[in-house]
Amino acid sequence: MRTLSLVCAAVVCVVPTLRAQSVDRSKRPVAGPGAAFRLPAVVTEKLRNGLNLRIVEDHSVPVVAVRAVLGADSTLDPVGKEGLFAVTIGAMREPTATPGAARLAAAAAALGTTITPTGFTTTARSFGAALSIMGDMLMAPAFDSAAVERRKTVQAAVARRIAQTPSSAPRHLFYQLLYGAADPFTRSLVPTEASATSITRADVRGFYDRYISPRATTVVIVGDVSAVAALAEARRVFDKWEAKPESVLAGDAPSSPARQGTTIHLIDVPAQQAYVYVGIAGPRRSAADAASAELLGAVATTRVLQELRDKRALIYSGAIGLTWRRPAQPSAFVGSAVTDPKKVDSALVSWLGVLRALRDSQPPSASEIDAGRRAKIGSLPARFDGADSVAARIVELVRDGLSPEYFNDWTTRLGSMPVSDVVAAARRVIDPDRLIVVVTGDRRILEPALRAANLGPIVVVDADGRAKP
């Protein structure tokens, strides 16, 4: 067995000689300069069939993480067939058309590794065998009828679980109001049992043929394998994948439904707690002002938590930030929390007050921005801790069409961002008169309090978003 520095024998030390002397803790330690963090080097390759590779060596742990970023996701589900992407990927996990596929499935179980068409994490020793199985799933799906039916059943169960999750309805309505009901992202949030049931084997095959191809796929390999060996393994597995005409993600139709004034949308459902969503469209991730809006989100989160949690105990947790979509689309500058229905009016008054103050009377201060900057930059290395985390960040870059240097540039940008940029972002992003506010709960409790708070017009809807009288 290879011995890595991380996995050698335990050392139990002798007890150090210690003397219990009093210490003056009123003197806070002075932190030395922080070490600059650089993204691990990413090797970029392209196979003859057009398949893209991103490889990162990390020999700290005998683990390899592999992810496939496909040229498709659930935003490509046709209207009425929501869940098609998920069923297709699920059916690709079933025994493939390759002779001996059952043997491969048994091999996967013997490896003790969960392998899907979009990735796996395993020991360095099992990397090659697992990549073969994942490649077979990607390149040679059989899509037999029984497999498709099994996956439809799973997807129907997923749809039922989403339907009974209390946060689903407010989240869906928020994005429906932000992007429009027909927007592919909005639709992808609520696959239904009916849409899952309507999916046919031909739909699945058609989706695969149209969107899953080597040219539209990027395979990310991170971990305890040399770049040379990773490339050789990728070639061994994927070189035989025949190139198809280029298939790319269809651009979502940009949509921003007309809104007039801040309106409270109240979903009348039985619940012991009220879900609150407050937000508005934000910048695209590739936009020049995206980083300043991120810092604004950090400042806004701190203020909301101080005001609503620490001072008034109105919420247990909550956060405000940017929810990215693919770069062509606006993000959402959105916050959410759960609160006592009897306190939802107080929570909303405070929340909207924080946002208004950030824009006008109390713009982000230099110290708040510094704290947000330290939190953002300081936490970046933790987002690269381990092969899985590094792979997730590379997937993020590929999915959002960002440069391999994105995180390095982002750190520099945040580190040098003037206060005025964040103040400007507050004025640009926060429009207190056009906020989308969604609340769930018992109408009998919430509506009178919200009307008394006079925060804006109130529209009462059912769990499906239909207006109620």
Place this chain on the structure above:
Amino acid sequence: MRGFLTGLCLLLFAGVGALAQEQIRPLEFTRYTMPNGMTVILNVDHATPIVAVNLMYHAGAKDDPLQQRGLTHLCEHATALGSPNVDQPLQPFYRSIGGTSARAETTDDITTFYVIVPPNQLETALWAESDRMAAPFSRLTAERLNAIRTLIGQERQQNVENATFGVSRELTLAALFPAGHPYHIETAVAGADLTSLTVAELPAACARFYTPANAVLALSGDFDPQLVKGWVDKYFASIQSGTPAPRRQAAPVAQQGERRLVLEDRRATQPQLHIDWIGAAYTSPDHAALMALASILSANPSGRLSKLLVEERQLAAGVTATHYDLEASGVFEIAVLPRPGASLTTIESLVDSVVAGLATDPPTADELARFNAANVVTATTSLQVKLARADTLAHDQTLAGNPAFYSAGVNDAFRLTPADVQRVAAKYLTSSRVVMSLVPTGQLGTISKPEAPFVNVTPQRSTPRP
């Protein structure tokens, strides 16, 4: 709060894949005990410029006095307000120094404070944690105590009551363990008997938990161990050892027969079936065999229940069998998510037939090999992350007295025989169990074996706020 009991999966670390060489080695660590009783564990890894700091106290909900349910959780919140020299709650303080993942958790057995900090802020983190340990309730006022009670109510509502069937876990524990047993508990809620606890009384009630002798400090990441030992000495050595916290004993639970429960939820759209038994303690010699049993029953897709219920009979969309760890006990659960229209009664009968079949149809060598292979991969991959390493080292030191206890668990599993698994199945999966039908409100006709006597445990109202 941690999730449904303490999971098993993040406790292991392994080396290689080949069966013949599957002896795994523990993380490299240095351990020592300070004169005041605090145990320190250091795991150095320079791969990423971060340090995970985990300060674990051996105090959980099972240590709550009978008349003060929820005390440890209340104490956890009370210590998070800041300390004599940290004039703000610890979470925003850590954020302000570039820390991330700052959290506090109280489980059934332990209370943990953890954070990831940049290496240049490690001394500051140790200073802050020592300041908290030296005077854990220095920022507590009557007003803040009231706010904490409200916040704990919010936490419970958000994490337990607001989730569909979210109360099933505590109802199951309450049925498995008789009243008065340490695990007959409600972790998240500060009970009504704490409402009268004043700001003057709370420190005395809590202080016994937050002492060096009851603590393990585990660090994992990019640091110089000699430098860190000096800092730990500087900031923690002067804190008095404290009086060991008295522990309630978890007496063995007598066989109680089958208890059939029904839980309704008006938000639910589909039923579920849970069958729970009392399992083995974390350090029990039966622990590995119970984990193997769970895998043999529900590993996807080869597990016996998965094959029968999901593939062959197509009655279920999913099946899980899990052994949840507790320090002094455990819970073995089979949970089935049926397909629409599938009979819970039929599913329960089939589950019973598979469990009973283990007596005559022992686990195969392949089934045990698959379990061990998955065990090794889980062990290897789950401790990539420094936070998981610090947590695992502290957890195993706290509950087993050995930071590397996890590695013994993986290695021991390779010696399991089919007879071992048969033995634990017969010993634990007995008729003394809890069968819970979880159904949408009003659909009592869909419960499993409706002709059998059952207790409807659906809460009639929200838990009273302290």
